[in-house]
Amino acid sequence: MLDRRHFLHGAGAVAATAAAGLPRSGWAAERPKLSDELPAGTREAAVLDALPGKQPLIKLSYRPPNYETPLNYFSSVITPNDAFFVRYHLADIPEVDIRTWKLKVGGAGASTPLELALAELRRFEQVEVTAVCQCSGNRRGLFNPHVAGVQWGVGAMGNARWKGVRLKDVLAKAGVRKETVEVVLDGADGPVIDKTPDFVKSIPIWKALDDTVLIALEMNGQPLPSWNGFPARLVVPGWTGTYWMKHLTSIELAQKPYDGFWMKSAYRIPKGKFALVDRFLSQETEVNTPITEMVVNSLITGPAPGQRIAARQPVAVTGIAWDGGYGIQSVEVSADNGATWQPATLGDDPGRFSFRAFSARLNFAKPGAQTILAKATNRLGASQPRELIQNPAGYHHNLVARVAVTVA
Amino acid sequence: MKAIILVVGAWFLLAPAASADEQPVTLKNAPGRDAVEGNCGSCHSLDYIQTNSPFPSAALWDAEVKKMMNVFGAPIAPADAKTITDYLVKNYGS
Numbered sequence: 001m002l003d004r005r006h007f008l009h010g011a012g013a014v015a016a017t018a019a020a021g022l023p024r025s026g027w028a029a030e031r032p033k034l035s036d037e038l039p040a041g042t043r044e045a046a047v048l049d050a051l052p053g054k055q056p057l058i059k060l061s062y063r064p065p066n067y068e069t070p071l072n073y074f075s076s077v078i079t080p081n082d083a084f085f086v087r088y089h090l091a092d093i094p095e096v097d098i099r100t101w102k103l104k105v106g107g108a109g110a111s112t113p114l115e116l117a118l119a120e121l122r123r124f125e126q127v128e129v130t131a132v133c134q135c136s137g138n139r140r141g142l143f144n145p146h147v148a149g150v151q152w153g154v155g156a157m158g159n160a161r162w163k164g165v166r167l168k169d170v171l172a173k174a175g176v177r178k179e180t181v182e183v184v185l186d187g188a189d190g191p192v193i194d195k196t197p198d199f200v201k202s203i204p205i206w207k208a209l210d211d212t213v214l215i216a217l218e219m220n221g222q223p224l225p226s227w228n229g230f231p232a233r234l235v236v237p238g239w240t241g242t243y244w245m246k247h248l249t250s251i252e253l254a255q256k257p258y259d260g261f262w263m264k265s266a267y268r269i270p271k272g273k274f275a276l277v278d279r280f281l282s283q284e285t286e287v288n289t290p291i292t293e294m295v296v297n298s299l300i301t302g303p304a305p306g307q308r309i310a311a312r313q314p315v316a317v318t319g320i321a322w323d324g325g326y327g328i329q330s331v332e333v334s335a336d337n338g339a340t341w342q343p344a345t346l347g348d349d350p351g352r353f354s355f356r357a358f359s360a361r362l363n364f365a366k367p368g369a370q371t372i373l374a375k376a377t378n379r380l381g382a383s384q385p386r387e388l389i390q391n392p393a394g395y396h397h398n399l400v401a402r403v404a405v406t407v408a
Numbered sequence: 409m410k411a412i413i414l415v416v417g418a419w420f421l422l423a424p425a426a427s428a429d430e431q432p433v434t435l436k437n438a439p440g441r442d443a444v445e446g447n448c449g450s451c452h453s454l455d456y457i458q459t460n461s462p463f464p465s466a467a468l469w470d471a472e473v474k475k476m477m478n479v480f481g482a483p484i485a486p487a488d489a490k491t492i493t494d495y496l497v498k499n500y501g502s
Binding site: 041046062148191 | 432433450451452453455456458459460461462463464468472479480481482483500
């Protein structure tokens, strides 16, 4: 199914490029604009670099590739495919041949296991959802004190129109036994050495049977980009990206909790620290629980950090807000470090799982260094904190959005 | 699509020093660098070390190296492990 002969071929291609002295775009020289809250080492090492088929993105690691979307792309509610962030845990990323690609659907909880070719998968009813895919560790690099991991700024996220088939329709075809507790997902990418745990994730059966969870084949009207999970990936609207398995090859109905490293040890948050609704009970321990839904959050896209603003003129503030799928109720902005807040105007509503645009006009009383704040509230009344909720792996960073500007 | 995949394929075939993609990742020249490049670089690019610096304490770098060995199965010889940890603490630690 997976053709690994391309490795040799690829090595030759790259060696030839290197020999000819052709730098990849973004080679060393191009520096992205980065927050000074990031670790000094991140600010020194991160470069703008274009993966094949992608725009120059902020490269945090080459192998496995971890590239975040620069801030300017978030001025649009839909993130373009070629600017969508790239995140891999493990570096063996094989070519998927769609002529031979098959999705296995089975496991102890399946009464009628099956295999689906791409053409067969396409025969299920096609549906579309606009949803934010955000890495659990988005903004990890902004944690103070810093925690180890990919030092993401604000761009390990994107919003797209995902089109595909409902996971529950495919599971129904495999026959879901009533003892099923979780659905285990695996993709074609894997570790470099056999002893490294393969990236395998599970979701609770109740979530897997939710209408909104899709096996997506398209993103913004195009086949999924290779870097974002071609030919099929899971889409779990409202939940963080860790569950959105790329290059799907296997779906297993499991009658007991999956105990692999990426569930048992990774992607966990301390219990009781975050006000979340969706719980993953079969994986909970005394002290921690798997991360599930995204927390309410916002991002200011304009003015840009450090921008100079003319005094005595209203400043246009723009941005986006999102949450775990309850929907954005309101966004407020402040020109006086939160002493007073004024409501922003919300843009069109593309659906409860989507980025929601906001805009406002602010007046600054004084010239000099100023800070613009933005704070979103969702339909459950949850909002963004002023103080960071610390947790060991640096997840769920949703501090009140802040941008420093100079009024002159 | 083909071109995309060809380049990806190369990343894990070639040793870091020989990969066009990783040429810019040059760690600080200090004792132990060879052990870091030879061991760490076989599974991931070395920019992971640069970006995760200089904040880690000695205890954090020690824990990271142990995690790579015990959780991710990195076949690092005990002597190399100490060399690697010392290098990271000294050159990329707080």
